Amino acid sequence: MIRILGHWHPPDSAARHPGTLLVGAPERAGGAASFSIEDDVGTLVLRSETMPALTDRVGNIERRLSFADGTVFATRDNDAVDRALTGARGGARGGARSGTDSGSDTAGKRAGSGARHGDGWLHRLESSGRWIAVAVLATVAVASGLFFLGIPFASERIAHALPQRTGEIISASTLDFLDEWVFEESRLDEERQRAIEAHVRRRLLPLDARNDGIRYRLHFRDWTMGSEAIPNALALPSGDIVLTDAFVDLTASQDEMDSVILHEIGHIVERHSLQRLVEGTFIGVTVMLVTGDGSGLADLGVGLGSLLVGSHYSRGHESAADRYAFDRMLEAGIDPMAFGDIMARLEASMSERDGNAPDAHDEESATMLDYLASHPRSAERIEQAQRYSDCFERGRTSCPMD
Amino acid sequence: MQTLRFEGRGGEYFRIWIVNVMLTIITLSIYYPWAKVRTRRYFHGNTTLEGRSFDYHATGRQLLPGYLISLLLLVIYIGVQTAFPVAALALFGILVLAIPWIVWKSLGFNLRMTSFSTVRFGFAGTVGGAYVSYLVWPALLLLGLLAGPFITGILGNSGLLDSVTATLLTIAVMVAGYALSFFLYAKVKQRRTVYAIDGYRYGQGRFETTVRTGGFARILGKTIGLSLMMLLGVLALLAGLALVTGAAGDLLDLAGSLDDPEAVAEVLGTGAIVMLIAMLYVGLLLLVFILIAYGYTRQRTYILSHAALDKAITFASTLGARRYAWVLLINLLLVGVTLGLAIPWARVRLARVLAEHTEVDTGAGFDDYMSTRQEEQTSLGEQLGDAFDVDVGTGF
Numbered sequence: 001m002i003r004i005l006g007h008w009h010p011p012d013s014a015a016r017h018p019g020t021l022l023v024g025a026p027e028r029a030g031g032a033a034s035f036s037i038e039d040d041v042g043t044l045v046l047r048s049e050t051m052p053a054l055t056d057r058v059g060n061i062e063r064r065l066s067f068a069d070g071t072v073f074a075t076r077d078n079d080a081v082d083r084a085l086t087g088a089r090g091g092a093r094g095g096a097r098s099g100t101d102s103g104s105d106t107a108g109k110r111a112g113s114g115a116r117h118g119d120g121w122l123h124r125l126e127s128s129g130r131w132i133a134v135a136v137l138a139t140v141a142v143a144s145g146l147f148f149l150g151i152p153f154a155s156e157r158i159a160h161a162l163p164q165r166t167g168e169i170i171s172a173s174t175l176d177f178l179d180e181w182v183f184e185e186s187r188l189d190e191e192r193q194r195a196i197e198a199h200v201r202r203r204l205l206p207l208d209a210r211n212d213g214i215r216y217r218l219h220f221r222d223w224t225m226g227s228e229a230i231p232n233a234l235a236l237p238s239g240d241i242v243l244t245d246a247f248v249d250l251t252a253s254q255d256e257m258d259s260v261i262l263h264e265i266g267h268i269v270e271r272h273s274l275q276r277l278v279e280g281t282f283i284g285v286t287v288m289l290v291t292g293d294g295s296g297l298a299d300l301g302v303g304l305g306s307l308l309v310g311s312h313y314s315r316g317h318e319s320a321a322d323r324y325a326f327d328r329m330l331e332a333g334i335d336p337m338a339f340g341d342i343m344a345r346l347e348a349s350m351s352e353r354d355g356n357a358p359d360a361h362d363e364e365s366a367t368m369l370d371y372l373a374s375h376p377r378s379a380e381r382i383e384q385a386q387r388y389s390d391c392f393e394r395g396r397t398s399c400p401m402d
Numbered sequence: 403m404q405t406l407r408f409e410g411r412g413g414e415y416f417r418i419w420i421v422n423v424m425l426t427i428i429t430l431s432i433y434y435p436w437a438k439v440r441t442r443r444y445f446h447g448n449t450t451l452e453g454r455s456f457d458y459h460a461t462g463r464q465l466l467p468g469y470l471i472s473l474l475l476l477v478i479y480i481g482v483q484t485a486f487p488v489a490a491l492a493l494f495g496i497l498v499l500a501i502p503w504i505v506w507k508s509l510g511f512n513l514r515m516t517s518f519s520t521v522r523f524g525f526a527g528t529v530g531g532a533y534v535s536y537l538v539w540p541a542l543l544l545l546g547l548l549a550g551p552f553i554t555g556i557l558g559n560s561g562l563l564d565s566v567t568a569t570l571l572t573i574a575v576m577v578a579g580y581a582l583s584f585f586l587y588a589k590v591k592q593r594r595t596v597y598a599i600d601g602y603r604y605g606q607g608r609f610e611t612t613v614r615t616g617g618f619a620r621i622l623g624k625t626i627g628l629s630l631m632m633l634l635g636v637l638a639l640l641a642g643l644a645l646v647t648g649a650a651g652d653l654l655d656l657a658g659s660l661d662d663p664e665a666v667a668e669v670l671g672t673g674a675i676v677m678l679i680a681m682l683y684v685g686l687l688l689l690v691f692i693l694i695a696y697g698y699t700r701q702r703t704y705i706l707s708h709a710a711l712d713k714a715i716t717f718a719s720t721l722g723a724r725r726y727a728w729v730l731l732i733n734l735l736l737v738g739v740t741l742g743l744a745i746p747w748a749r750v751r752l753a754r755v756l757a758e759h760t761e762v763d764t765g766a767g768f769d770d771y772m773s774t775r776q777e778e779q780t781s782l783g784e785q786l787g788d789a790f791d792v793d794v795g796t797g798f
Contacts, residue, residue, distance in 0.1 A: 015769035016454055016518040058440055059414050061447025062455050072520050126417040142427045170485050281481040386466040
């Protein structure tokens with residue numbers, strides 16, 4: 001016989017009286033346990049042979065035992081309840097069915113089903129120091145695993161599962177927008193433009209062996225900010241590749257230009273824009289769920305986190321596009337060093353514009369801001385170009401990492 | 403007068419929270435509804451009055467369908483927002499139209515799933531009432547805000563008036579527009595409070611509120627006055643500091659040389675000006691905290707003191723703006739410094755402060771309240787409100 005001190009409520013009532021719950025062991029093995037409630041002067045209030053519905057243990061909040069007639073016994077003596085009812089449960093499985101139809105009764109039924117499934121393991125997990133340590137480590141590990149591996153992997157799969165038409169839809173009006181707000185008409189002469197385009201069609205496009213129906217189009221534009229012409233090349237998921245006049249002027253050879261165009265084709269073939277879109281959706285949903293859970297205080301931290309992760313992803317994409325370009329160059333018999341040369345020249349031209357000595361600025365900021373950069377550092381990219389170039393000189397058509 | 407008590411502890415809640423977070427992550431968020439129930443039960447169960455506690459009765463399984471649908475809608479919403487920002491505007495429009503329905507469903511579900519001293523709360527507000535206070539009045543407020551600029555724009559372009567008359571008229575219209583918006587803002591607050599509280603039920607008992615638009619207008623007026631005073635104070639303080647430290651001269655130099663990068667770098671290099679800007683930033687941040695706390699605590703005091711259960715049980719808030727601002731600030735710093743690991747302590751701290759500053763005059767007591775029979779509810783509305791962060795202020 002276990003005695004538990006607490007309070008009892010008459011059926012459906014808020015009235016609360018001090019009382020004692022007495023739980024008697026089954027009289028014979030497999031028989032039912034007996035429950036009785038006495039008020040504070042020892043008068044019997046209720047006697048029952050059926051197992052009451054029991055709420056789950058959460059921290060040390062009051063446990064409620066709802067009996068078939070709607071009487072509720074509430075107590076904070078959680079340990080005693082666990083001791084008494086685990087002993088009693090064996091004989092009274094599934095006994096908590098009640099007949100009345102009140103609001104508190106439906107709660108009783110639900111809580112009862114929880115008790116029958118034995119949610120006590122949650123409380124045991126929460127009470128064990130070792131498990132809490134495991135939970136902290138697992139949470140940090142799994143969360144960073146999802147962010148750094150899971151989301152990129154899933155996004156890549158999803159991006160490639162979508163039809164190429166998706167790329168055309170999402171960038172349908174992008175070029176029009178850029179033409180209206182950013183670009184001017186190209187000042188290169190028509191003949192030069194057509195020669196480059198013909199060369200790209202003949203020499204570079206056939207290298208895209210996978211070709212999933214991408215319609216490549218080459219565009220020449222002038223991009224001027226202030227008084228500076230910006231050398232740049234960009235790719236849209238639709239297959240549109242834009243070369244700026246300053247970029248064309250900056251290239252010293254056809255090989256250099258080809259290397260950058262192949263890099264852009266790499267972005268298109270590997271569907272990096274779509275991947276970023278899917279990643280953005282994943283991160284957005286996660287942010288909403290995490291911050292929606294309570295304090296908006298976490299907003300700031302999560303926003304910063306997704307920014308960091310976002311630029312991490314895009315840096316991975318740049319390296320992937322570089323590798324794509326290097327491999328195609330080996331296939332086509334172009335020295336990959338051409339890519340290194342044009343990268344070095346691009347960086348020199350940018351540093352000149354910023355009015356800084358090219359090297360000092362790069363070396364210092366690189367260590368600190370490495371993680372923030374959306375592009376890999378030029379030095380790294382040039383190193384890679386050198387590595388591929390060595391392979392090229394030895395006459396290889398592929399250049400695996402050692 | 404009795405005071406609510408909160409008996410949860412940060413360390414204890416941390417254990418529940420971290421297990422919730424872990425299970426939610428490793429189940430790819432499917433566990434979230436169960437985590438939510440456990441969290442709610444912890445906070446409800448630890449909030450007590452005269453030794454009687456609250457409880458939350460929804461189950462994870464009951465919340466799951468609504469949660470999955472909300473998650474799907476949220477994924478679509480954010481996906482569209484990322485890919486087609488313009489189409490997302492249309493979706494936002496749909497969301498605005500849905501918000502009153504979500505509020506109505508959400509209030510109803512949460513109250514019916516909450517009990518005090520084993521008797522359930524309930525909600526009797528109508529969906530029409532939700533549309534009036536969450537769509538019609540806010541739309542009028544938006545019109546009020548836009549009316550001033552719109553009318554003056556037309557006046558300016560018509561060329562019918564000479565410049566002096568036009569200027570005077572513009573000022574008059576602007577002032578009238580803002581005065582109208584001021585009143586409408588207070589009206590929106592009042593309608594929402596009345597909608598929620600007059601709909602609350604406890605067992606067979608009914609809540610009632612006597613809040614008036616004027617009460618909210620007074621609080622808003624004081625908040626605006628306070629913000630102007632504090633802004634002037636911060637600026638005066640900084641101007642004084644600038645003069646004393648000689649940074650003022652630097653500032654003038656800076657303004658005169660914005661197009662010359664080297665000169666800017668030189669001025670910034672002296673440090674004083676950077677300190678000044680940093681102080682301005684921190685000062686404004688503190689100011690925003692104090693204003694949020696001021697507005698919230700004043701409204702809480704006003705609403706609680708004008709609410710009653712069956713005209714017999716009444717409420718009061720003793721939470722002051724400074725105390726609340728301090729709690730918010732410390733919580734923000736705690737959570738920031740620990741990268742989120744201190745969230746459980748922050749929540750427990752907030753819950754304790756809110757409970758301990760809530761007083762109830764229990765009048766004839768709660769013993770005569772009985773649970774009444776209620777319809778079964780689906781949780782979709784409540785889950786949508788959670789997913790899309792719809793602000794369902796319950797006043798407590």
